[in-house]
Amino acid sequence: MPSFPEIRSGSAALYPMRRARIHGTAVIRFVDDTEQRWRSSPPMMQFVLEYRDINGYDLSRLLEFFRTVKGRFDTTWDITVGGVTYHHMMFDGDAFEVVESKPDRYTVRLTCRQWRRE
Amino acid sequence: MPTYYPQIYGGVITQRPYVAALEYLTSVAQQASGPRYGYAWRDEPLGRWELRYAALREADVQALETFFAQMEGRLGEFTYLDPGGNLVRYSEDFSHSSWERYTVTTGGATTDPFGGNRAMRCTGTSGNSMLATYVLPEGGASGFTICGSVWVRAQAAQQLAIGFIDSGFNVVSHRTWELPAGRWVRIWCPVALATNSNIRLLIGGFGTWGAVTLDLFGAQCAPTPGPGGYQRTPGNYGLHAKCRFDQDQLEIEYAGPNAASAVVRIVEYR
Numbered sequence: 094m095p096s097f098p099e100i101r102s103g104s105a106a107l108y109p110m111r112r113a114r115i116h117g118t119a120v121i122r123f124v125d126d127t128e129q130r131w132r133s134s135p136p137m138m139q140f141v142l143e144y145r146d147i148n149g150y151d152l153s154r155l156l157e158f159f160r161t162v163k164g165r166f167d168t169t170w171d172i173t174v175g176g177v178t179y180h181h182m183m184f185d186g187d188a189f190e191v192v193e194s195k196p197d198r199y200t201v202r203l204t205c206r207q208w209r210r211e
Numbered sequence: 212m213p214t215y216y217p218q219i220y221g222g223v224i225t226q227r228p229y230v231a232a233l234e235y236l237t238s239v240a241q242q243a244s245g246p247r248y249g250y251a252w253r254d255e256p257l258g259r260w261e262l263r264y265a266a267l268r269e270a271d272v273q274a275l276e277t278f279f280a281q282m283e284g285r286l287g288e289f290t291y292l293d294p295g296g297n298l299v300r301y302s303e304d305f306s307h308s309s310w311e312r313y314t315v316t317t318g319g320a321t322t323d324p325f326g327g328n329r330a331m332r333c334t335g336t337s338g339n340s341m342l343a344t345y346v347l348p349e350g351g352a353s354g355f356t357i358c359g360s361v362w363v364r365a366q367a368a369q370q371l372a373i374g375f376i377d378s379g380f381n382v383v384s385h386r387t388w389e390l391p392a393g394r395w396v397r398i399w400c401p402v403a404l405a406t407n408s409n410i411r412l413l414i415g416g417f418g419t420w421g422a423v424t425l426d427l428f429g430a431q432c433a434p435t436p437g438p439g440g441y442q443r444t445p446g447n448y449g450l451h452a453k454c455r456f457d458q459d460q461l462e463i464e465y466a467g468p469n470a471a472s473a474v475v476r477i478v479e480y481r
Binding site: 101148149150152153156157159160163164165166168187188189190191192193194195196197198199208209 | 228229230231232237239245247249250251254256295326327439443446447
């Protein structure tokens, strides 16, 4: 099972980072305003990882991992953030987009999420 | 002979901010009952670039418009040398078959200049050892500016050359650097090509690499006047042979005389 790489700072993520806990609840509201609700999926975690002004060496580690899992194809990898390892992760998109704004400084934004629990 | 996307003043292909993307294509069907079925349509990702020119002179505008007209918008095919990529196929694996080794034996991995363990120990076995690899295998790039570079760590102070050779092993350009003992140094050599021959990057030669061991890391060739930020290959190869414009309209915005801006989008296809 591949693991999301650490960059030179020794962590997988840099600030700013967004982490979301997403519940799946289906809701049907009837004409008399009563409702029927059920849990459609267990809670999943989503991360928006933003790497600002990293160098080409760190960029190569991220890109290498993205190529290993072929964008959103592979759903078997994990990521460790804040000492917690989240399994069954997948990228939300197929594109790895890099913005070079200064010499040897690159900005990348990656969105990934769990697609199932353990 | 390839048709290359042009360089503008001084060997520059784009200005910053420069957006480069590699894109996979995956079909996903998520069943309501839980299982997820994915299908990867691409084994290798395709490139997509957005070149945002913020300051163009009139001559640059004309160069862009001439090339755009030659390609007839999205119709024509050209080769794009990605300035955010690396024209060396294997930048860290000097034992790969893409590297020609002349009396050089490759060894194991060792510490690299960024604190990792991705450098390679390479040992010369004669008085004129060298490594070479193709960076413009099809040639046809006369007038283009490229720059080759590599990180080197020598055990004792010595010299080392880096440069370019053509298909007949003629030297196109080279520089000889002084290496201190035990320290990483990035050595580099730019050249404005005056030949349409295919081009190889050369490390060593000129009697600068004797029977000694050198640690090498991150060989790179970029279509820029300087070495640029390091890009690892395989993974971010800079030569994309089948590209086209992603627009039929090239819009130039003039802020004043010799002060124009434009956005150019390029996509790669199979």
